[in-house]
Amino acid sequence: MMVGFFNVVFDAKSGTPARIRSTIEKDLMSEFGFDITVLLRTPAERAKVIKRNPFAKDAYVTFLDDAPAKKLVQAIDPAPFAPDEFEVDGHEVYVRCPN
Numbered sequence: 001m002m003v004g005f006f007n008v009v010f011d012a013k014s015g016t017p018a019r020i021r022s023t024i025e026k027d028l029m030s031e032f033g034f035d036i037t038v039l040l041r042t043p044a045e046r047a048k049v050i051k052r053n054p055f056a057k058d059a060y061v062t063f064l065d066d067a068p069a070k071k072l073v074q075a076i077d078p079a080p081f082a083p084d085e086f087e088v089d090g091h092e093v094y095v096r097c098p099n
Contacts, residue, residue, distance in 0.1 A: 017040050020040065021038045021039075021040055024038045025037070025038050037065060039063050039064075039065055041063065049061055049063075049092055052089055052092075052094075053094055054087050054089075054094055055085065055087075055094055055096040058096050058098065059094050059095060059096045060094070060095045060096075060097070061092050061093065061094055061095070062092065062093040062095065063091065063092055064091045064092065064093065065091070066091065067088075067090050067091050068088060073088045083098050083099060084096065084097045084098070084099075
């Protein structure tokens with residue numbers, strides 16, 4: 001399985017987020033043969049992600065399609081990952097890897 005990340009900025013003049021997402025996914029499949037799940041964030045949402053970053057500049061963020069169940073997140077033992085840290089906040093996971 002290949003996992004990748006593409007950050008593309010575009011403007012959509014109209015349409016619901018679900019319709020825009022579906023159109024992009026279909027176009028990627030049609031044009032390139034890629035079955036890709038598209039995640040959409042507005043400029044305002046991206047600004048909130050940056051503002052909520054608990055680790056300041058020393059972090060990465062992973063965008064999720066859906067927020068994970070709190071029960072599953074709470075079950076993760078962070079000790080084996082130290083000194084790396086992570087924090088799940090809604091549809092984003094902030095990761096700090098100091099080494």
